[in-house]
Amino acid sequence: MHPELPIVSYISAILVILPLVWEWGQDNVVMISFAAPLIVCNIFDGTNAIIWGDKVRVIAPVWCDIGTKILIGGTVALPGSCCLLNMRLAKYSSRNPLNRSRFWRIGEKVIEIICLNYPPFYIGYHYVVQDHRFDIVEDIGCGPVIYPSIPAVFLMWVPPLSFLVGSWIFLLFNLRNVWRIRYSLGKHLQEKSGSTLFASRFLRLMSLGIVLSGWATAVLVFRMWFTMKDGLKPWPGIRKLHHNFGFIGQLTSDAVPAKDLRLIFLTYWIIPITAILLSGHFLYGEDAKQQYIAFGYRMQNRFERLGRFLTCRRQRKTLPHKQPSADSSALTLRNTESKDSREGKSAASSVTPTSSFGRSVETVHPV
Numbered sequence: 021m022h023p024e025l026p027i028v029s030y031i032s033a034i035l036v037i038l039p040l041v042w043e044w045g046q047d048n049v050v051m052i053s054f055a056a057p058l059i060v061c062n063i064f065d066g067t068n069a070i071i072w073g074d075k076v077r078v079i080a081p082v083w084c085d086i087g088t089k090i091l092i093g094g095t096v097a098l099p100g101s102c103c104l105l106n107m108r109l110a111k112y113s114s115r116n117p118l119n120r121s122r123f124w125r126i127g128e129k130v131i132e133i134i135c136l137n138y139p140p141f142y143i144g145y146h147y148v149v150q151d152h153r154f155d156i157v158e159d160i161g162c163g164p165v166i167y168p169s170i171p172a173v174f175l176m177w178v179p180p181l182s183f184l185v186g187s188w189i190f191l192l193f194n195l196r197n198v199w200r201i202r203y204s205l206g207k208h209l210q211e212k213s214g215s216t217l218f219a220s221r222f223l224r225l226m227s228l229g230i231v232l233s234g235w236a237t238a239v240l241v242f243r244m245w246f247t248m249k250d251g252l253k254p255w256p257g258i259r260k261l262h263h264n265f266g267f268i269g270q271l272t273s274d275a276v277p278a279k280d281l282r283l284i285f286l287t288y289w290i291i292p293i294t295a296i297l298l299s300g301h302f303l304y305g306e307d308a309k310q311q312y313i314a315f316g317y318r319m320q321n322r323f324e325r326l327g328r329f330l331t332c333r334r335q336r337k338t339l340p341h342k343q344p345s346a347d348s349s350a351l352t353l354r355n356t357e358s359k360d361s362r363e364g365k366s367a368a369s370s371v372t373p374t375s376s377f378g379r380s381v382e383t384v385h386p387v
Contacts, residue, residue, distance in 0.1 A: 021073040022159050025288065029066030032295035033059045039302035050105045051302075053136055054232075057097040058295045060090055065291060068161025076156045076270040084162035084268075088154045092146050092164050093139040095176075095243070098236045098294065099183035100135035106190035106229045107131060112209060112222065113197035135183065142179060149175055151261050155269035157276070160288055165269070168248045169255045177244050184240065187233045194226060228301040235297060239290050246283055 040055040064087040071079060111128065146164070149172040154162045166172050198205065205219050255261075273281060 022069065023073075025069035025159070026066040028289075028292045029062045029069065032292040032299075033062035033066070035299035035303070036062070036295045039299055049132075049136070050101060050108065053097065053101040053104065054298055057090070057094045057139075058291065058298065061094045061291045062295055064090060065161070065288065069159065069288075072156060072161040073159055076158050076272055078156065078268055078270070081153070081268065084154050084156070088162060088164040089143045089146070093143045094291070095240075096142045096180045096183065097139045098232070099180040099187065099240065100138055102229060102233045102236055103183045103187040103190065104132060104135040105225065106187050106194060106233065109222070109226055109229060110190045110194040110197065113194050113201065113205075115197070115201065131186075138179065142176075145175055148258065149261075150265075152265055152267040152269065155271060157271045157284055158273045160284060163287075166247055167261060168250070168252050170252060171255055172247075173252075177240070180236075180240050184233065184237050187229070187236075191229055191233060194229070198226070224301055228298070231297055231301075232294075235294065239294075243287070246287065 036055045036058050040051065040059070068087070107128065146166075149167045149169065150165060151167040152165060155165055156162045166176055205222070209219060209222050276284070
């Protein structure tokens with residue numbers, strides 16, 4: 021068993037959640053598209069490592085069916101998010117007036133919709149090149165399978181490669197634009213973004229785009245090689261491919277060659293490393309420092325209010341109840357009697373004598 025695997029996965033998920041909470045309030049769609057798949061995939065991998073530590077029994081097949089599809093969607097989600105990030109940075113750094121045209125806005129919206137909504141379609145047609153349900157590897161858990169063939173190349177590897185090509189194109193445009201406005205970068209960004217994007221934040225996002233684009237390219241090439249390292253197999257057709265679709269592969273550590281086992285463990289570390297790269301660009305910037313200070317002030321105020329509440333409650337419990345003294349009791353009784361006597365006199369003066377028939381009796385005084 022490898023106890024470090026779930027620990028690293030859960031810590032990576034927490035590291036991504038922290039900047040996601042800050043960026044959520046700013047409606048940062050790019051950050052959400054990066055963070056959401058990483059959080060879910062890290063939680064899934066960490067839980068897998070706990071469930072299937074030192075065993076390969078089929079325990080939760082439905083859990084594996086859902087989780088492996090999420091992992092497949094993460095394969096294309098990272099390249100799509102890199103393309104979207106670099107496209108927006110290239111837009112902010114550009115001085116071309118065509119960026120404000122209607123045609124450019126429509127094209128930008130189309131690319132954004134494709135980058136954000138392509139993973140569900142990618143997950144859906146993965147069934148075409150899936151020859152069985154999933155594989156269970158000892159100490160790692162269940163993982164997705166892809167039948168190495170020519171249709172798999174076009175369906176599973178060409179789309180993320182296309183997103184990465186677009187990401188690198190936008191990145192080169194962004195680098196060219198930044199070089200041209202390097203002396204007035206801060207002023208230009210404030211004019212283009214309405215004083216919401218500063219030079220320090222822009223450079224940090226640009227660094228994130230470069231790092232994640234390079235990392236996503238290396239990961240995709242590695243996964244392609246690992247899937248097709250034994251060569252492409254002939255395509256038998258969907259009916260023959262799915263003839264034994266319900267089969268679940270169970271791979272123990274002893275049954276897998278040592279070299280392949282090291283490669284499988286290396287694929288496990290891809291998602292935590294990606295999460296650390298993403299969170300590292302947000303947890304140590306100037307915005308992060310401001311968030312830390314604001315969070316510290318909020319926690320200080322809450323602790324102060326809690327302390328005042330507990331102190332007041334303790335004082336109420338320890339405060340002795342005062343017994344009324346004899347003088348105060350006599351004074352209270354005297355005031356009550358005087359009040360009753362005044363009320364009695366006023367009531368007597370207000371009574372008018374009446375006859376037995378309910379009529380008023382007029383009092384006759386002698387002359």
